[in-house]
Amino acid sequence: MKINKTFAGIPDEYSKFDTSKIVLIPVPYDGTSTWQKGADKGPQAFLEAAENMELYDIETDSEVYTEGIYIADPVTEKNSPKAMVDAVHNVTKKYIKKNKFVTLFGGEHSISIGSIRAFNECFDHLSVLHLDAHADLRKSYEGSPYNHACAVYEANQTTNLVQVGIRSMDRSETLVMNSENVFFAQDMATNAYWMDNVIDLLTDTVFITFDLDVFDPSIMSSTGTPEPGGLLWYETLEFLKKVFENKNVVGFDIVELCPNSKNKAADFLAAKLYYKMLSYKFSNPSESDDFGDDYNQIIDSPFTKLSKFKDDDNF
Ligand SMILES: [Mn+2]
Numbered sequence: 001m002k003i004n005k006t007f008a009g010i011p012d013e014y015s016k017f018d019t020s021k022i023v024l025i026p027v028p029y030d031g032t033s034t035w036q037k038g039a040d041k042g043p044q045a046f047l048e049a050a051e052n053m054e055l056y057d058i059e060t061d062s063e064v065y066t067e068g069i070y071i072a073d074p075v076t077e078k079n080s081p082k083a084m085v086d087a088v089h090n091v092t093k094k095y096i097k098k099n100k101f102v103t104l105f106g107g108e109h110s111i112s113i114g115s116i117r118a119f120n121e122c123f124d125h126l127s128v129l130h131l132d133a134h135a136d137l138r139k140s141y142e143g144s145p146y147n148h149a150c151a152v153y154e155a156n157q158t159t160n161l162v163q164v165g166i167r168s169m170d171r172s173e174t175l176v177m178n179s180e181n182v183f184f185a186q187d188m189a190t191n192a193y194w195m196d197n198v199i200d201l202l203t204d205t206v207f208i209t210f211d212l213d214v215f216d217p218s219i220m221s222s223t224g225t226p227e228p229g230g231l232l233w234y235e236t237l238e239f240l241k242k243v244f245e246n247k248n249v250v251g252f253d254i255v256e257l258c259p260n261s262k263n264k265a266a267d268f269l270a271a272k273l274y275y276k277m278l279s280y281k282f283s284n285p286s287e288s289d290d291f292g293d294d295y296n297q298i299i300d301s302p303f304t305k306l307s308k309f310k311d312d313d314n315f
Contacts, residue, residue: 001076007047007065010065020069022070022278024072025095027075028042028107029108031078031081032148033148039108039224040107042106044259045259046267047271049264049268052268053275061283062279064279070100075088080146088118090118093121093122105254106253107255112209113154115251116128120159120207126206127162127207128162128209129162129164129206131165132213133185133226135166136153136211137153139153151255160201161181164194164239167227185230185231199242199247205250208252210277211255213226213256214230216228216231221266222263222267224256224258244277
């Protein structure tokens with residue numbers, strides 16, 4: 001894919017690297033998807049839809065693009081799933097270290113193995129909030145641990161993983177699933193407190209990995225493996241807003257847009273979702289300027305691994 005334009009057609013002055021707080025990394029990758037192919041076309045469709053989006057957010061009374069949104073070079077490594085994950089990991093870490101608010105747009109969900117690994121190396125006590133129809137907890141699938149069906153296996157081992165919207169999984173995944181941290185769609189439908197329950201399980205520092213198939217197929221059909229019974233628009237926004245208000249969200253990725261040329265509404269939904277998440281992040285006065293500070297605090301300490309959840313202070 002080739003990107004000649006700024007995000008959503010914003011003026012050049014808001015798209016320069018040095019002055020942008022936000023970095024968007026497109027990852028047009030679809031190496032391992034198993035049913036409908038086309039997630040590699042997701043970033044292009046997302047960017048095209050974004051160009052037709054109005055940039056004033058009514059709800060937050062803000063124009064978040066003025067914080068600056070820089071589009072990084074797309075990650076195009078395709079030699080192997082592992083090489084792609086390594087490339088995503090490296091570029092994500094590079095931009096985190098430059099104190100940017102790093103966001104990624106896939107591509108299929110295996111890209112998140114790289115993004116989560118980078119955030120987990122750079123932030124202590126990381127929670128990964130995983131919105132998805134699928135558990136994605138397989139250790140390997142079709143011979144590779146870098147398959148989309150394995151997207152959060154590593155996160156489940158190394159971070160505080162909280163899974164939301166799950167409604168499809170393999171029996172084998174029940175063996176590794178941390179069931180106390182899982183919100184099945186069928187239970188959410190009858191639990192008026194699920195949003196607060198999720199927030200209670202998150203540490204303060206949160207990375208969101210958002211598989212678009214968590215949405216109901218009635219509003220998001222352009223995805224590789226749609227599942228009935230998903231989230232709708234306003235409940236999703238209400239939930240995300242709560243997360244951004246209550247936690248320090250340090251970055252996010254959105255994956256699995258598999259565009260359909262006959263239904264652009266789904267592409268537009270993805271663009272709007274991305275912009276909403278930025279609007280929530282930067283309209284929260286207590287958070288708007290300090291994401292970089294959080295990173296600076298840990299530059300001085302060695303990145304900690306695995307043992308990080310031994311102290312319970314953040315729960
Ligand atoms: Mn999924």
